[in-house]
Amino acid sequence: MKPVPDAPLDAMNTLRLPARAEWLVQADTEPELAQLLAEPRFRDEPRTVLGEGSNLVLADDLPGLVIRPRLRGIRVLDDDEHQVRVEIAAGEPWDAVVQHTLDQGWQGLENLSLIPGWTGAAPYQNIGAYGVELADRLESVRVLRLADGAALELSRAECRFGYRDSVFKSVCPGEYLITAVRVWLNKTPSLVLHYGPLRELGALPATLDSARRVRERVCAIRRERLPDPAELPNAGSFFKNPVVGAAEHERLKQDWPDLISFPVDGGYKIAAGWLLETAGWKGQRWGELGMHEHQALVMVNYGRATGADVLALAERIRADIRARFGVELEREPVVLPRR
Ligand SMILES: Cc1cc2nc3c(=O)[nH]c(=O)nc-3n(C[C@H](O)[C@H](O)[C@H](O)COP(=O)(O)OP(=O)(O)OC[C@H]3O[C@@H](n4cnc5c(N)ncnc54)[C@H](O)[C@@H]3O)c2cc1C
Incomplete structure (x- = not known):
């Protein structure tokens, strides 16, 4: 856990943007993290937490301490006939977690298959895909307060989850380091199949085998549609789907009858990919950057x-x-x- 000065971050962000950390430290345990946060020489330095760097734009070098919490471990906290309560450490690669839970016979995360990144970042933007968000499964989040190293547990309500949003992202960014995530998973499956291409799976029986089929299908669709950052650097969807009110939606529908939108609480979610594609951005190149040829929403x-x-x-x-x-x-x- 030795802090490294002036460390390159190019390989630690999936857009492969050049930037350096004033001090980079990769910590493997909670006591190491607590010790680091208490170190006098870093007391007044800014502190930034990084995971795999798959949802980042590094606009400049990062001052102060850049911390990568590589804490590992998945442990069962409660277990009954129908459900299991599991704690997942921040440094566990997310997709391996999804695979592991299904291997154990625990269902609930399969729609979130193949999302890049580490578990500690998952609550930060409340990762979501194919009709499921982390918030749907989450019980609480364990954190260290970056200012003083205090260990706290935030309930789901305290995390204030929204669409690609949470207290960590919008209310107090940079205040907490997430050390672990606690989720409830099912032993008697209950599948979410209403979203987009998953509907093609038809009425699958609510079994663990079906959950595994959902994971396979989600992985296949994602491999087909999204560029692999290891081959073509990107950070996934670059824009959120905007939400508009009913009157605004009506106006858009009149001008653009083929508009893709979905009713949500408080209005309509417009497909940002449709907006970009209709505006001609799909496949456009601009210097070293471009919008992907099959996925207008992904900047590469x-x-x-x-x-x-x-x-x-x-x-x-x-x-x-x-x-x-x-x-x-x-x-x-x-x-x-x-x-
Ligand atoms: C090809 C591709 C597809 C994607 N698809 C999806 C998708 O379907 N759905 C979706 O929701 N996202 C998607 N993403 C975005 C991304 O994978 C997720 O947001 C992921 O959770 C980011 O994890 P990370 O470890 O890479 O976080 P990073 O990019 O390293 O960090 C993201 C933010 O979280 C903060 N953070 C990271 N770890 C911690 C921690 N332990 N404690 C406190 N703060 C922390 C960082 O400071 C930063 O602000 C996709 C990205 C790519 C490249």
Whole structure:
């Protein structure tokens, strides 16, 4: 756990943006983390937590301490006939967790298969896919307060989860280091199959084998549709699906009858991918960057783009979408350092 000065972060973010950490430290245990946070020489330094770097735009070098909590372990806290309560440490790679839970006969995370990243980052933006969000399964989150190393447990309500959002992302970013996530999983499966291509699976019986089939299907769709960051650097969907009110939705529908949208609480969620594709951004290249040829929502780095290039292209796209549709896009990845 020796802090490394002036460490390159290029290989620690899936967009492969160049940046350095003033001090990089990879900690494997909670006592190591507590010791690090108490070290006098880092007392007044800014502190940033990183996982796998799959939801990041590194706009510049990161000052102070950059901490990668590589804590490992999956343990059962409660177990009955129908359910199991499990604690997953922050450094567990998310997709391996999904596979492990199904191997144990625990169902509930299969729709979230193949999402890159580590478990500690999953509550940060309340990861979601194919009709399921982490919040649907989560009981609580264990954290260390970065300012003083205090260990706390936040209930699901305290995490204030929303669509790709949480207290960690919007209310107090940079305040907590998530050390573990506690979830409830099922031994008697209850599948979520209403979303998009999963409907094609038909009425599967509620069994563990069916949950495994859902995982296989989700993995196959994702491999087909999304570029692998190891081959083509990217950070997944670059913009969130904007939510608009009923009147605004009606106006858009009149102008654009083929608009893709879904009713949600308080309005309609517009498919950001449809907005970008309709505006002609799919497959567009802009210097070293571009919007993927099969997935308009995914910004890809073809070479040596910088964080400033990424933010400039994102602004160009936002301005274009605003001008064409009158809709405001919000970035999904987190921009660091925080300004
Ligand atoms: C190809 C691709 C597909 C994707 N698909 C999806 C998808 O379907 N659904 C979805 O929701 N996301 C998706 N993502 C985004 C990303 O995978 C998730 O947001 C993931 O949870 C990020 O994990 P990470 O470890 O890479 O976090 P990082 O990118 O390292 O960090 C993201 C944020 O979380 C904070 N953070 C990280 N770890 C901790 C911690 N332990 N404690 C406190 N804060 C922390 C960081 O400071 C940063 O602000 C996709 C990304 C890619 C590249």
